[in-house]
Amino acid sequence: MLMKYKAEGESRLQEEKRITERRRNILVIVQRHLINCGYIDAANALTRECNLGLDKWEVADNIDLFYIVQDFEEYYEMKFQRKPTMVRKSFNEVDPKKQRVNLPKINSAQSNQSRDNGQNGSNSVPNIQSNVAAVGGQMNKPQGTIYNGKAPLAKQKSQNGKGEESKADTPFVLEGKNIKMLKKEEVDQVEEYFENRIIKPLPDYSFNPELKELALTIQREIINENPNVRFHDIVGLDEAKRLLKEAVLMPLKYPHFFTGILEPWKGILLFGPPGTGKTMLAKAVATECRTTFFNMSASTIVSKWRGDSEKLVRLLFEIARFHQPSTIFFDEIDSIMSSRTSTGEHEASRRMKTELLIQLDGLIKSSNERVFLLAASNLPWELDTALLRRLEKRILVPLPSKEAREDMIRKLIPTKSSDNLDYDTFSQYGSDIRLVCKEAAMKPLRRLMSEIEIQTDFNNINWSIQADPKSMPSPGPVTNQDFNNAISTTKAATHHTNIGKYQKWMDDFGSV
Numbered sequence: 001m002l003m004k005y006k007a008e009g010e011s012r013l014q015e016e017k018r019i020t021e022r023r024r025n026i027l028v029i030v031q032r033h034l035i036n037c038g039y040i041d042a043a044n045a046l047t048r049e050c051n052l053g054l055d056k057w058e059v060a061d062n063i064d065l066f067y068i069v070q071d072f073e074e075y076y077e078m079k080f081q082r083k084p085t086m087v088r089k090s091f092n093e094v095d096p097k098k099q100r101v102n103l104p105k106i107n108s109a110q111s112n113q114s115r116d117n118g119q120n121g122s123n124s125v126p127n128i129q130s131n132v133a134a135v136g137g138q139m140n141k142p143q144g145t146i147y148n149g150k151a152p153l154a155k156q157k158s159q160n161g162k163g164e165e166s167k168a169d170t171p172f173v174l175e176g177k178n179i180k181m182l183k184k185e186e187v188d189q190v191e192e193y194f195e196n197r198i199i200k201p202l203p204d205y206s207f208n209p210e211l212k213e214l215a216l217t218i219q220r221e222i223i224n225e226n227p228n229v230r231f232h233d234i235v236g237l238d239e240a241k242r243l244l245k246e247a248v249l250m251p252l253k254y255p256h257f258f259t260g261i262l263e264p265w266k267g268i269l270l271f272g273p274p275g276t277g278k279t280m281l282a283k284a285v286a287t288e289c290r291t292t293f294f295n296m297s298a299s300t301i302v303s304k305w306r307g308d309s310e311k312l313v314r315l316l317f318e319i320a321r322f323h324q325p326s327t328i329f330f331d332e333i334d335s336i337m338s339s340r341t342s343t344g345e346h347e348a349s350r351r352m353k354t355e356l357l358i359q360l361d362g363l364i365k366s367s368n369e370r371v372f373l374l375a376a377s378n379l380p381w382e383l384d385t386a387l388l389r390r391l392e393k394r395i396l397v398p399l400p401s402k403e404a405r406e407d408m409i410r411k412l413i414p415t416k417s418s419d420n421l422d423y424d425t426f427s428q429y430g431s432d433i434r435l436v437c438k439e440a441a442m443k444p445l446r447r448l449m450s451e452i453e454i455q456t457d458f459n460n461i462n463w464s465i466q467a468d469p470k471s472m473p474s475p476g477p478v479t480n481q482d483f484n485n486a487i488s489t490t491k492a493a494t495h496h497t498n499i500g501k502y503q504k505w506m507d508d509f510g511s512v
């Protein structure tokens with residue numbers, strides 16, 4: 001009997017050894033394939049990241065990945081009388097441009113940092129690097145498909161019923177009162193970055209399905225599409241822009257300055273009335289700062305994971321460290337981090353809040369973690385005071401000044417689309433500028449639409465065919481009358497009395 005157990009044990013060991021060798025062989029073959037295709041950086045990154053001394057091995061017997069795949073195809077066809085489907089699109093709607101994001105190219109700087117960082121996790125969620133070791137120390141196996149689709153910032157806005165974002169589709173920048181078109185290279189650089197950016201695959205969590213699902217939820221919140229908002233698209237708000245650049249952009253570009261007492265800020269709170277540009281600032285960080293940007297909404301953290309929110313928060317910071325340099329953006333942070341009360345609060349909610357504080361403490365204490373927390377709130381006075389202490393900078397994002405309002409109107413309704421618009425007078429009004437401009441711009445379009453209605457026989461129209469823009473007249477310019485009408489029908493969402501409350505809070509708790 002003993003002999004039988006011994007034999008079984010040995011054969012299991014043999015099998016495990018074969019699996020380990022097989023995994024290593026795959027890596028060596030892939031590395032060779034990358035080199036053959038000219039992906040030298042990727043090959044080096046792979047060697048470094050899997051840390052198995054790949055360069056000490058070489059491919060034998062003329063083995064080549066290309067021929068392995070070819071042999072497999074032939075074998076499969078022989079066996080099943082059809083060609084195998086080797087790869088398929090990850091999402092139906094993914095377009096070929098974005099598909100490139102899924103290619104397994106790994107940023108070498110990131111992979112180094114993640115390894116350094118892997119040992120620093122100070123919590124009970126298994127450390128990402130040790131997870132890798134736990135599955136045999138082989139490699140960071142992709143968790144199925146790397147997320148590649150939506151822009152959650154935009155999604156969130158439309159869910160809030162605030163209409164579409166003014167995606168800065170037109171590349172221009174305001175210089176005084178003139179609009180300067182951006183140089184093509186400036187636009188292209190950002191585009192190129194997002195098109196070629198690769199999100200490093202998560203380690204294999206299959207040993208823990210619960211953790212795996214949480215990790216995938218977090219990975220999905222990483223912004224992959226270009227939010228297309230540049231700092232210079234944002235009118236005014238110079239202080240906030242300066243601080244954000246100082247916290248994220250500059251330390252990446254000039255890390256040698258930001259050491260010791262000059263370590264980058266780890267947490268910034270943007271607060272102020274609705275619609276003043278807080279989300280736009282976050283989008284500018286996501287567009288320009290080239291960090292892995294996690295757009296976390298309260299609903300992601302709370303709804304599905306009510307009991308598990310605390311684990312989710314812990315894992316969020318863990319994954320942010322894994323992908324560093326990272327920015328975690330919490331919009332409407334008051335909805336998850338209001339003051340902790342001794343009574344009436346759900347225990348799970350208290351645990352989640354405490355975990356967020358612990359994680360922030362970890363960020364502030366650590367000097368080599370490049371993870372930055374950006375939070376936005378319309379209700380700063382409701383925030384937990386312990387959180388406020390940890391958000392080192394607290395900046396009021398106020399209603400725009402008269403000059404800023406004029407710039408915004410000029411940008412939204414440029415002179416070429418208007419009929420001598422009196423920008424100076426209109427910029428004195430305090431309503432929601434974007435909505436007023438949209439309403440004003442709708443008026444010429446409505447006039448055109450009603451003309452079309454008169455001339456068209458709607459009974460015989462084919463609605464499924466789009467009209468050819470070239471065959472259509474243009475809606476015509478926005479007039480002063482249009483703008484006046486828009487102002488009178490669009491009321492500001494924030495009451496003036498509240499503005500004083502923000503200023504008072506800034507005087508008491510602000511830090512710029």
Ligand SMILES: Nc1ncnc2c1ncn2[C@@H]1O[C@H](COP(=O)(O)OP(=O)(O)OP(=O)(O)O)[C@@H](O)[C@H]1O
Pocket residue numbers: 165166233234235236237272273274275276277278279280281377378400408434
């Ligand atoms: N400073 C600004 N420069 C240019 N556009 C702005 C500015 N502030 C607001 N806007 C316009 O207003 C819209 C709403 O701004 P945004 O969503 O950033 O506000 P918010 O402060 O995040 O609001 P909320 O607190 O309700 O989330 C933007 O899409 C933009 O069109």
